[in-house]
Amino acid sequence: LAKTTQPISMDSYEGQEVNITCSHNNIATNDYITWYQQFPSQGPRFIIQGYKTKVTNEVASLFIPADRKSSTLSLPRVSLSDTAVYYCLVGDEGSNYKLTFGKGTLLTVNP
Amino acid sequence: DAMVIQNPRYQVTQFGKPVTLSCSQTLNHNVMYWYQQKSSQAPKLLFHYYDKDFNNEADTPDNFQSRRPNTSFCFLDIRSPGLGDAAMYLCATSRSHQPQHFGDGTRLSIL
Numbered sequence: 001l002a003k004t005t006q007p008i009s010m011d012s013y014e015g016q017e018v019n020i021t022c023s024h025n026n027i028a029t030n031d032y033i034t035w036y037q038q039f040p041s042q043g044p045r046f047i048i049q050g051y052k053t054k055v056t057n058e059v060a061s062l063f064i065p066a067d068r069k070s071s072t073l074s075l076p077r078v079s080l081s082d083t084a085v086y087y088c089l090v091g092d093e094g095s096n097y098k099l100t101f102g103k104g105t106l107l108t109v110n111p
Numbered sequence: 112d113a114m115v116i117q118n119p120r121y122q123v124t125q126f127g128k129p130v131t132l133s134c135s136q137t138l139n140h141n142v143m144y145w146y147q148q149k150s151s152q153a154p155k156l157l158f159h160y161y162d163k164d165f166n167n168e169a170d171t172p173d174n175f176q177s178r179r180p181n182t183s184f185c186f187l188d189i190r191s192p193g194l195g196d197a198a199m200y201l202c203a204t205s206r207s208h209q210p211q212h213f214g215d216g217t218r219l220s221i222l
Contacts, residue, residue: 034210043115043201043213044154087153098168099144099211101153 004088009106018075022088025069030092033071038085083109114138115214123220132187132217134202143185146201197221
């Protein structure tokens with residue numbers, strides 16, 4: 001499983017776009033990039049998954065450069081309720097059986 | 112609608128007294144997982160069931176066991192809880208290698 005590196009914490013304000021970058025220099029050819037969000041006292045929630053270029057859904061976008069050694073989760077116009085820990089995970093489809101969470105990024109959205 | 116349901120949300124037990132945590136799902140997913148999450152740490156996989164096949168993580172203590180009587184239910188048994196077993200226990204499900212769906216966890220306290 002490729003190791004991931006994320007900032008420990010980030011601060012933002014309501015209405016801003018927030019970009020959280022994850023480094024995964026040793027990503028393998030078959031690896032996907034997956035992001036989960038976790039609120040206090042709740043289980044992690046799947047946000048988005050991608051392999052290359054750009055993926056967008058109703059809550060976020062995931063940007064993956066051509067070399068795939070990093071990825072950026074983009075949250076448009078954050079609100080106070082987006083304050084949470086965001087985890088970046090990298091692995092092939094088989095690794096979805098063995099999610100290895102890193103330390104994650106604590107995003108704090110301020111009024 | 113809750114799809115992965117963990118009961119109870121809070122469980123208190125005595126040191127050394129066996130305790131069972133339960134998880135049920137309405138998603139008809141074939142894979143079910145148990146994670147342990149201690150305060151300010153990332154979730155850590157304990158074991159998972161792929162259909163009826165049990166897969167234990169190498170570093171999961173023998174004190175932790177699991178049962179899956181049918182597709183919908185999975186139990187975590189802690190035979191002799193110690194103070195170090197106080198944590199949030201998260202259940203998750205997936206359809207084969209698809210991203211996992213988590214419950215909101217059971218917070219276990221040991222007296």
